[in-house]
Structures are given as structure tokens and as C-alpha cells.
Amino acid sequence: MSVARDEILATLRRSLGVNGVEAPRRAAVEDRLARSPSGVIPKRSQVTGAERLALFKRQAEEGLATVVLVPDAASVPAEAARYLRDSNLPATLRIGDDPRLAAMPWETTALDVSKGPSGGGDLNALSHAFGAIAETGTLAMVSGAENPTTLNFLPDNHLVVVAAGEITGSSEELLGTLRARYGKEKMPRTLNLITGPSRSADIEQTLILGAHGPRKLHVIVVEG
Amino acid sequence: MMWGAIVAAQSRDTSGGLTKAQEARAKLGFPPTAFWTPMTVHSTAKAFKRNAVRAMQDEKLQRALSHVRTNFIAKRQSAVDKLPEFEALRDTARDIKNHTLAHLDLYLERYEAKVTESGGHVHFARTAEEARAVVIDICRRLGAKTVTKGKSMIGEEIGLNEALEDAGVKPVETDLGEYIIQLRGEIPSHIIAPAVHLNRDQVEADFRRVHTELDPHRDLSQPTQLLAEARHILRERFLAADVGITGANFLIAETGTSVIVTNEGNGDLTQTLPKAHIVLASIEKITPTLEDVAQILRVLARSATGQDMSVYTTFSTGPRRAGDPDGPGEYHVVILDNGRSAMLGTQFQDMLRCIRCGACMNHCPVYHAIGGHAYGWVYPGPMGAVLTPSLIGLGEGGNLPNASTFCGRCEAVCPMKIPLPGMMRHWREREFERHLAPAPQRYGLALWGFFAKRPRLYRPATRLAMWALALFGRGRGSVPFLPFGAGWTSHRDFPSPQGPTFQARWQARGKQGKSS
Numbered sequence: 217m218s219v220a221r222d223e224i225l226a227t228l229r230r231s232l233g234v235n236g237v238e239a240p241r242r243a244a245v246e247d248r249l250a251r252s253p254s255g256v257i258p259k260r261s262q263v264t265g266a267e268r269l270a271l272f273k274r275q276a277e278e279g280l281a282t283v284v285l286v287p288d289a290a291s292v293p294a295e296a297a298r299y300l301r302d303s304n305l306p307a308t309l310r311i312g313d314d315p316r317l318a319a320m321p322w323e324t325t326a327l328d329v330s331k332g333p334s335g336g337g338d339l340n341a342l343s344h345a346f347g348a349i350a351e352t353g354t355l356a357m358v359s360g361a362e363n364p365t366t367l368n369f370l371p372d373n374h375l376v377v378v379a380a381g382e383i384t385g386s387s388e389e390l391l392g393t394l395r396a397r398y399g400k401e402k403m404p405r406t407l408n409l410i411t412g413p414s415r416s417a418d419i420e421q422t423l424i425l426g427a428h429g430p431r432k433l434h435v436i437v438v439e440g
Numbered sequence: 441m442m443w444g445a446i447v448a449a450q451s452r453d454t455s456g457g458l459t460k461a462q463e464a465r466a467k468l469g470f471p472p473t474a475f476w477t478p479m480t481v482h483s484t485a486k487a488f489k490r491n492a493v494r495a496m497q498d499e500k501l502q503r504a505l506s507h508v509r510t511n512f513i514a515k516r517q518s519a520v521d522k523l524p525e526f527e528a529l530r531d532t533a534r535d536i537k538n539h540t541l542a543h544l545d546l547y548l549e550r551y552e553a554k555v556t557e558s559g560g561h562v563h564f565a566r567t568a569e570e571a572r573a574v575v576i577d578i579c580r581r582l583g584a585k586t587v588t589k590g591k592s593m594i595g596e597e598i599g600l601n602e603a604l605e606d607a608g609v610k611p612v613e614t615d616l617g618e619y620i621i622q623l624r625g626e627i628p629s630h631i632i633a634p635a636v637h638l639n640r641d642q643v644e645a646d647f648r649r650v651h652t653e654l655d656p657h658r659d660l661s662q663p664t665q666l667l668a669e670a671r672h673i674l675r676e677r678f679l680a681a682d683v684g685i686t687g688a689n690f691l692i693a694e695t696g697t698s699v700i701v702t703n704e705g706n707g708d709l710t711q712t713l714p715k716a717h718i719v720l721a722s723i724e725k726i727t728p729t730l731e732d733v734a735q736i737l738r739v740l741a742r743s744a745t746g747q748d749m750s751v752y753t754t755f756s757t758g759p760r761r762a763g764d765p766d767g768p769g770e771y772h773v774v775i776l777d778n779g780r781s782a783m784l785g786t787q788f789q790d791m792l793r794c795i796r797c798g799a800c801m802n803h804c805p806v807y808h809a810i811g812g813h814a815y816g817w818v819y820p821g822p823m824g825a826v827l828t829p830s831l832i833g834l835g836e837g838g839n840l841p842n843a844s845t846f847c848g849r850c851e852a853v854c855p856m857k858i859p860l861p862g863m864m865r866h867w868r869e870r871e872f873e874r875h876l877a878p879a880p881q882r883y884g885l886a887l888w889g890f891f892a893k894r895p896r897l898y899r900p901a902t903r904l905a906m907w908a909l910a911l912f913g914r915g916r917g918s919v920p921f922l923p924f925g926a927g928w929t930s931h932r933d934f935p936s937p938q939g940p941t942f943q944a945r946w947q948a949r950g951k952q953g954k955s956s
């Protein structure tokens with residue numbers, strides 16, 4: 217281990233008046249890491265069913281995303297096609313290898329669907345979210361071949377599918393499902409929590425959408 | 441409570457001799473002062489008075505600063521009003537950081553182990569110089585020609601851009617505000633809105649000056665057009681970069697994860713596209729668990745921009761994995777100390793809770809009047825007035841703790857409940873005790889005299905400004921009332937230091953004349 221590391225730790229311990237091997241301190245750390253206590257969860261996130269869905273929609277729209285509910289996964293391609301048409305965008309879509317997306321009837325639309333990560337040349341992309349947080353209208357995206365991270369950022373317009381049943385009330389509940397999927401103390405390489413389209417207020421505090429990421433974020437919630 | 445003895449030892453250091461803590465540090469090979477860091481980014485903090493006066497006479501700056509007074513304050517307030525649990529969350533956020541700081545050595549070790557487990561590399565750096573060397577080594581090994589950079593205050597603190605350029609690597613700032621100030625060769629004037637001191641027409645002029653390959657007759661009269669141009673130019677840089685460097689809002693010990701929070705998405709493009717992602721962070725960014733981060737996130741965006749959540753909160757754990765079609769091939773975290781480990785156990789430990797939200801400067805009447813550059817180093821506003829002397833020493837930053845009206849707004853809005861005015865007061869006492877700077881003390885007073893004679897500089901756009909106006913009115917231009925006058929301090933509830941009060945010593949000193 218490096219000299220810098222050892223010296224920083226030694227200084228920290230001198231400053232704190234500890235030696236690093238005290239059992240109670242070690243126990244306190246192990247306990248927190250093992251239990252990961254939740255703290256204060258806002259009451260507004262503690263809703264279920266239709267109320268939770270409504271909260272998600274309201275919060276996502278406040279974050280300047282658009283949200284549409286569809287009855288089942290089979291309705292997603294038609295909704296994606298409608299959105300692109302109504303927004304005067306070309307009928308192209310970049311998607312990853314997600315089996316949930318692969319099972320959708322894309323052939324029933326005129327959409328030109330291509331697969332893989334983005335190299336910067338794609339105008340529109342569609343991804344499937346891992347889940348979402350109603351409290352803040354936030355989408356949770358995990359990296360991998362199913363839904364490449366580049367699709368979240370490079371295309372101008374990002375469409376995201378999320379299953380209504382995978383929308384949690386609070387962020388803590390979402391972290392719970394993440395742990396269940398990846399294991400305790402494990403994470404996907406990248407977890408993107410996304411709340412609305414990209415924006416900047418760096419020029420005279422004027423809010424402008426479409427900074428470096430997508431200019432538009434359209435969320436398709438699958439209820440069935 | 442084991443810190444108590446050290447704090448006491450530290451605060452008894454009035455004779456110029458070494459405290460026990462300092463002696464201990466000296467044995468470890470540290471220079472004998474508690475705040476030993478060598479200079480990093482060039483500081484003009486010493487010239488605070490001159491900077492401040494110049495800032496108040498700068499019309500363009502004053503126009504730009506009016507946005508801080510109105511927008512930031514109103515947005516934060518409305519976000520806070522919508523969350524009844526906000527106050528309770530401030531308490532949990534503070535407690536999480538206090539617990540972490542008390543166990544920082546252990547959490548750092550755990551964090552390092554988890555990063556290594558996920559295939560990443562942790563590099564510890566004692567000083568700015570060591571941190572720069574780590575970054576440059578990685579860039580050289582990868583043959584990097586250009587690096588993109590997400591917004592990183594640590595990058596500013598260690599003066600990374602200059603070092604990269606010297607090493608033949610071209611750094612490209614990608615946060616819009618950072619990009620603008622990079623074009624201008626400036627440092628940020630605000631920790632979350634780096635170009636807040638500029639007006640639209642100034643940005644237009646810079647873009648015309650630098651983007652010479654574009655049509656000289658193009659219309660750039662709207663902020664949207666400026667943003668579109670920056671997006672277009674920077675998109676090519678993102679795709680061409682060999683290495684991406686970001687900061688970190690949190691380093692999670694539980695999982696070995698770094699977290700960035702942005703609205704633009706520039707940090708994500710910076711870290712996803714190149715061969716390697718380098719994270720720059722300081723030791724106090726460690727946070728125990730994912731849940732702890734979730735707690736602090738609830739106060740961060742609300743305090744910073746008045747959003748419930750920033751647009752992009754990104755958790756990164758290690759490099760690209762088997763089967764990943766994108767993501768960086770290497771993942772490095774540079775953990776900088778630069779004087780922070782020596783702040784633990786002192787009366788400045790609380791400052792290490794800071795999450796860099798900017799609320800303290802957004803609500804500061806001094807910042808409103810003079811902007812960020814007058815503070816002379818990378819951290820402006822109340823947090824800078826406390827942190828700068830801690831990191832670069834009282835000799836350089838000793839004027840800054842005077843940049844306060846002690847109105848208490850910064851502490852009242854700080855999501856981490858950092859007692860900023862109390863710490864500024866500590867600095868002033870320490871500075872006084874060490875006889876380091878009789879002149880700077882007077883600079884501070886003279887500055888307030890300047891304010892007092894020019895109440896028009898305080899356009900009362902907010903209740904806060906109204907308050908400031910009332911304060912300066914009370915001063916009637918008479919310096920001794922500000923900010924140490926009895927009429928002032930008797931309304932304030934500051935803890936009395938042991939021994940004679942600062943005020944008494946100040947007066948005694950005045951009688952003795954400037955003997956030191």
C-alpha cells in the first residue's frame with residue numbers, strides 16, 4: 217500500500233485520537249454497513265397503487281418529462297411510433313438487447329428499429345427502466361447489454377419504458393429491489409437515476425432544456 | 441468525546457508553540473502547523489479588500505449577481521416548503537456525516553477494498569501535487585491527447601487543467617458554466633454555477649472569439665442559441681476524448697461506488713465514452729451506505745437549485761464489465777487529503793460535512809455584493825471563508841473570515857447545519873491570537889465602512905437584503921459598530937471563548953497600538 221495512503225490514515229487517526237483497531241468503532245461501522253438504516257422517509261412517498269402511479273406521473277411531469285400510460289407491453293411500439301410522429305421526429309429507434317423489449321411487436325409499426333449502444337449518430341433511443349421512484353418522478357436505469365448506458369445520454373430524444381409494478385414509493389424501496397437483484401454490497405456498473413430531460417441554467421439562470429443529454433424524455437408506463 | 445481534548449489543545453495554541461496534535465503531526469513528517477498544505481491554485485485571497493471593492497464597482501458583475509439574489513433563494517424556499525420532512529432530513533444528514541467523520545479511517549479502508557473488488561483502482565494523494573501526478577501518469581500511460589472533464593471542485597482546487605496542459609494533454613471542461621470560464625481563463629465564481637458572474641452578451645462575445653470555425657453572422661442573441669452551440673462543439677469533444685475526469689458528490693463505502701449529480705448530463709458523457717474514467721474526490725466525500733446517500737440527496741438538490749432531484753444522479757462502480765457494450769475500460773478514484781485530515785478533531789471539523797450545495801453563498805449578503813471571485817480562491821462565500829484558510833493557511837486566506845455580516849443566514853440554510861458564522865469567528869480569533877495579520881483585520885472593517893457609506897449597493901430585493909440594509913444603516917457609516925460593536929454582538933448569541941473575549945482583546949490591542 218502506498219505511503220500516501222498510510223500517512224493519510226495515520227493522520228486521520230491522530231486527529232481523531234484513535235488507533236483504528238478499537239472494537240466498538242469497528243462494530244459501529246460493521247453494524248451500519250450491515251443494517252443500512254433508512255432514516256427519514258418522506259410521507260408523500262408512502263402511497264400505493266393508483267395513488268403511487270399518479271404521484272410518479274405528477275413528479276416526472278414536474279421534472280419536465282412527458283408520461284403516458286399504456287395497458288400492456290404489446291402497446292409500447294404503437295405508443296413509441298405515435299410519440300415520434302406527433303413530435304415530428306423520424307421513425308427510427310435505437311434499442312438494446314432487453315428481452316422485454318425484444319418481445320414487443322415492433323413489426324406492427326413502421327419504425328426502423330436498430331440494436332446496440334449508441335456511437336452518437338442516433339436521434340431517438342428507447343430503453344427499459346429497472347424501476348422508478350414515485351417520490352421524485354425518477355427513472356432508474358442499469359447498465360449492460362440489455363439497456364446500454366450510452367442510449368440514456370447520446371440520442372436527442374429518449375423514450376423509457378417502465379413497468380407500473382416496478383415503480384416504488386421512495387428511493388429506499390428502490391435500493392431494496394436493487395440489493396435483491398445484485399446482492400448485498402453489490403451494484404450494477406452504472407445506475408442512472410434520471411429525472412426529466414437534460415438542462416442547464418448556467419447562462420443568466422435561464423432554464424434551457426437539452427444541454428448535453430436528451431432534449432426530450434418520454435416515459436411509457438406499462439400498467440398490465 | 442475523545443475529540444474534546446484535541447480541540448482544547450488546539451485552541452490553546454495562542455503562544456506560537458505547538459499543540460500536542462501538531463507535535464504528533466510533526467512526528468509523522470507533516471510540517472508543524474495544523475494547516476500545512478502547500479499552495480495549489482494561485483490565490484488572491486490576500487487581496488480580498490481590493491478584490492471586493494473592484495467587484496462592487498463592476499456594473500456587469502452587479503447585473504449578473506442580481507440573478508443569485510432572486511432565483512436561487514426563491515427556488516430553494518419553494519422546494520423546502522413542499523417537503524415537510526426537510527428539517528428532520530437536515531438532522532439525519534448532519535448525523536450521517538458526523539458518524540462518518542468519527543469513523544472516517546475505517547470507512548475509507550472499506551471503500552478502498554470495495555472499489556478494488558469491483559475492478560477499480562484507488563489512489564491516495566496527500567497533496568494537490570500528488571493528485572495531479574496520479575492523473576497525469578494515467579493520461580500518459582494511455583497516450584491521452586484530450587480529456588473531457590465534468591465539473592469538479594477538486595479539479596479546481598488542485599489546479600489540474602494547467603498541469604494537464606503542461607503535460608501536453610488538452611483538458612476540455614464540459615459543464616456549460618465551466619466551459620465558459622475555461623474559455624475566459626477564469627476560475628469558478630460559484631461552486632454550482634461557475635459562470636454566474638457573467639451576462640449573456642459576455643458569453644456571446646467569448647463564443648464568437650473562440651468558435652471561429654462557425655459562421656460569424658450567426659444569431660447568438662438567445663441563451664438557447666448559446667447552449668445549442670456549446671452542445672454542438674462539445675459533442676465532438678466527448679466522442680474524441682481519451683480520458684474522462686469527473687468529481688464525486690459521494691463515495692459509498694458499502695459498495696465502492698462514486699456518485700455524481702448533474703443537470704446537463706455532461707458528467708455522464710465524460711465518464712461513459714473514454715477509455716478511462718478518473719474520479720477526483722476528497723476524503724470527506726465518503727458516505728457509509730446507499731441509504732445514507734438517499735438521505736443526503738433529499739437535501740442536496742433542494743438546497744442547491746430548488747429541484748426535488750437533480751436530473752442525473754449517477755452511481756458508478758468499477759470499470760466496464762463482461763458483456764457491457766459501453767462504459768470506461770478503466771476506473772480510477774483519486775482521493776485527496778490536502779489538509780483535511782488535519783481539520784478533524786479541530787473546531788473546523790464540522791466544515792467537512794459540507795456537500796457543496798452553494799446555499800450558503802446564495803443567501804449571503806456579502807456574496808451578493810461582491811460575487812465569488814473577490815474571495816480569491818476556488819471556494820467562495822461563507823463556506824470558502826471557512827475552508828480557504830483551512831486549506832491554504834491563514835497567511836493567504838486570513839482575510840476571508842471577515843467577509844461576513846454574521847447575519848446567520850448561511851447557517852440557517854446550510855443543509856448540513858454547519859455553524860459557519862461560529863467558525864469564521866474562530867478563525868478571526870485564531871488570526872488575532874497568532875498576531876498574524878493586524879492589517880487584514882482592518883481591511884475587513886474598512887470594507888464594512890465602504891458598504892455602510894454606499895447603502896445603494898444593497899438593492900433590497902429580498903428580506904435578507906432589507907436586513908442587511910438595516911444593519912448598515914445602524915452602523916451609520918461608523919466603523920466601530922461593525923461588525924464587532926457592542927450593540928451588534930449583544931443581539932447575537934455566540935458562544936463566548938474562554939479567557940478574555942475577542943472584543944476585549946481587540947480593544948486592548950487598539951490601546952497598545954500596532955505593536956506586533
Ligand code: SF4
Pocket residue numbers: 743793794795796797798799800801823850853854855856857858860
Ligand atoms: S457550507 Fe452548507 S450551505 Fe454551504 S455549500 Fe456547504 S453544505 Fe452547502
